Amino acid sequence: MAGTCNRAPALPRRRLLGWLAAGVSLPLAAACGGKAAEAKSFPIALSEAQWRKRLTKAQFHILREAGTERPFSSPLNTEKRKGTFLCAGCSNELFDSATKYDSGTGWPSFWKPLPGAVGTSTDYKLGYPRTEVHCADCGGHLGHVFDDGPRPTGKRYCMNGLAMTFRPA
Numbered sequence: 001m002a003g004t005c006n007r008a009p010a011l012p013r014r015r016l017l018g019w020l021a022a023g024v025s026l027p028l029a030a031a032c033g034g035k036a037a038e039a040k041s042f043p044i045a046l047s048e049a050q051w052r053k054r055l056t057k058a059q060f061h062i063l064r065e066a067g068t069e070r071p072f073s074s075p076l077n078t079e080k081r082k083g084t085f086l087c088a089g090c091s092n093e094l095f096d097s098a099t100k101y102d103s104g105t106g107w108p109s110f111w112k113p114l115p116g117a118v119g120t121s122t123d124y125k126l127g128y129p130r131t132e133v134h135c136a137d138c139g140g141h142l143g144h145v146f147d148d149g150p151r152p153t154g155k156r157y158c159m160n161g162l163a164m165t166f167r168p169a
Helices: 013-021 025-032 050-056 058-063
Strands: 083-089 093-096 118-123 131-133 141-146 154-160 163-168
Touching: 050 058, 058 141, 093 154, 118 141
Parallel strands: none
Antiparallel strands: 083 093, 083 163, 118 131, 131 141, 141 154
16 A cells, blocks of 8 residues: 555545445554654664663553543643653653643643654554654654644643653642
């Protein structure tokens, strides 16, 4: 099949529907999403064994395998103190607490990251494009960004709490 994961090739509608009915959509989506950030080079690069030693099993699943925690399961979802949210993998400063808000989704949400703190890539894991957010320093998967957030940016950075730590001011 020609094309890349970031741009869907032109397919006759009937063939596409046939593939979807045959169950091809999930393996195709998995091949195109989930680990997009790993293809890039990052300032902090560790082996899989080093990441497993540094992170808990749950943190490894989220940060290195693009997993997602259960909603309302992270203590960081209700964190209200002044401070900074850091990458749990490399301690890169990601979000200022002044940009955090309660989105009602069950995950810590922010309307703006710190300058240069995160990168994005396109994730097709669910079969449609979403904007994945990863740490700019280690490439760890943090969550996704959506266009339904508050002013002034209109963005909702919906992050996994296990992908972050909090440093009080």
